[in-house]
Amino acid sequence: MKVLTPIKRVVDFTVKVRVKPDGSGVDLDNVKMSMNPFDEIAVEEAIRLRERGVATEIIAVSLGSAACQETLRTALAMGADRAILIETDTELEPLAVAKLLKQIVLKEEPRLVILGKQAIDDDSNQTGQMLAALLDWPQGTFASKLEVAGSKVTVTREIDGGLETLELPLPAIISTDLRLNEPRYTTLPNIIKAKKRPLDILKLADLQTDVTPRLKTLKVAPPQPRKPGIRVNSVEELVAKLRDEAKVI
């Protein structure tokens, strides 16, 4: 069974971003970029499925600038067999990404698409669900456990109230949550091997998909700053402050 793992190159999760003073966006100059952590979990899960004999081929796909090749090479170093980059400098909205991924799915015919539930830059949490809708496939979002048996996948999902387990017929879309697995580190030998694995670059124009933006960002601002806090020296002082000053208890 072929598994497709869409991945996104995003600002590294350790970076505290700064908003540009002109309000036009976030300052990304010289900022460390990495594979979206949830997508890393997706790639790891695909590899584990192959180790279990369920997946036969893992294809990593990314959409963005030429720099995304770096992220795809990481996926290859983790163990993906092939990579595809849809190269574009246009900013793509989730619906556009879903439409482009649909083209790849129709071409490659994977039985499972596993991707992160959200990208930690945009925090939209939409692409997987949208792709499922466009393909008319079932969706198992926020997965913390996955089991493939025959033509079905059993997904345990993290929901607000706890956990939910669904059984979906394949083909299906899975979006990953934090506790699905812990991704492996890439070893140097695997990084070197990855250089020889195929990475195909497609031009956006070749996919004949309308990616015209439907949204416009008018401004980006930092959150309301908080008043600086104080240190208290005892439990008594804390209780007094909360009761008399903050008046929350």
Place this chain on the structure above:
Amino acid sequence: MPILVLAEHDNVALKPATQNTVTAARKISEKADGAEIHVLVMGHEARKIAEAAARIEGVAKVLLADAAQLGPQTAEVLAAQVLLQTGAQAYSHVLAPATTFGKNLLPRVAAQLDVQQISGIVEVISANTFVRPIYAGNALATIEAIAGTPIVLTVLATGFDAAPMVETGAPVESAKEIATDQAGVRLVGRQLASSDKIELTAARVVVSGGRGLQKAENFRLLEALAAKLNAAVGASRAAVDAGYVPNDYQVGQTGKIVAPELYIAVGISGAIQHLAGMRDSKVIVAINKDPDAPIFQIADYGLVGDALEILPQLTAQL
């Protein structure tokens, strides 16, 4: 043109986030010539829920789609039902709470309507312009929907008060057509937290624990404090990963986002991802052994010390 709000419920009761979502709808309505607000309740044997939804202040009409296949609340059939409603009546906006229910369902609806959804709005600027947090809440983006109808939005409850419930309910109408379930998805089961726990996203006070509690058993010290304060209990990702508490306790960028009157972070270092889930709390207290823990930068009151010693003292003094 009316605005449609998708109600969230568990087949027993309406979820409070539905009320916050109605407030967002009302704010849009104010900027859209007083457009009517309709609430769609989809479920099985859900009439009581529809009647509750009808009593949310500001609601003009409730549509009830009641059928066995809608009971499990699976996205595929619910999305199909929403599409039947939007096919039968033009709506200017479709809203859902930004809970795991709404996050799972609404993008599927948006794609089927061929519109670009805006996720997690915290403010309404105009009928087509909204504010939403990005980069784990380290930035707030003002977004204008420039193409596509209806405008599809998920609503972060922390940005809007819960619309109150009123005496007399709006009319409840049965959906003219019910979606058939074609997806073949089976709900195997759910493992849910006990319903008598105070809901994290609606609590006035939240007491949250992190790795600093060291052991699962120590969470009972936190629960004792929470009981005294009538608070909900939350946790950092680290505490959940370590198995101290189940996943539904997690507060953070990808867990629950809360903004209570008082948030007490105990043994939580204050990673960016945790802050994303609680930075809008009115008053933040941090208790941590490490004086350099990042959480102290956001706390209004910081107490350096051993959580395991401080917790019982704090509980006793309240």
